[in-house]
Amino acid sequence: TVNVLQGSKLAEAITYSVNQKASLSAFLEDGRIELSNNRAENKIRPFVIGRKGWLFSDTTKGAKASAIVYSIVETAKANKINVYMFLFYIFSKLPGIDFKANPSLLEDFMPWSQKLPDYCRNNQ
Structure with missing residues (x-):
């Protein structure tokens, strides 16, 4: 695990990524969705x-x-x-x-x- 300073830009980016996991990984479920x-x-x-x-x-x-x-x-x-x-x-x-x-x-x-x-x- 990595300790990230809460409220930092990195913490915001990580929180955003975790919250968007379903959208960001949709291409894994549907081959019609492009990776890029x-x-x-x-x-x-x-x-x-x-x-x-x-x-x-x-x-x-x-x-x-x-x-x-x-x-x-x-x-x-x-x-x-x-x-x-x-x-x-x-x-x-x-x-x-x-x-x-x-x-x-x-x-x-x-x-x-x-x-x-x-x-x-x-x-x-």
Whole structure:
């Protein structure tokens, strides 16, 4: 055993680790969970970089709109969708659809939808 000064940063780190044991060892129980979170860290990098730009957004609504666009783009990339063609498709189709009357139609325009046209998909 090691004696650690109570209230020290090391004691806080040890207490945190012990309290998070279930979460920190979840990868041992489920093979789908990656040992590293590097992939997740890399996926949120555009948001972190964008955050600096949002500081200079003229309005809160403008900053929110920027965040939404980042989210759409990164979700499309994660689903192996050609971002340019996807945005072209949704911007040309969405304005003519009444989602209030039929909200379930929105699902067809999500980046993971199998109903997207082939030209939106990256064929790699």
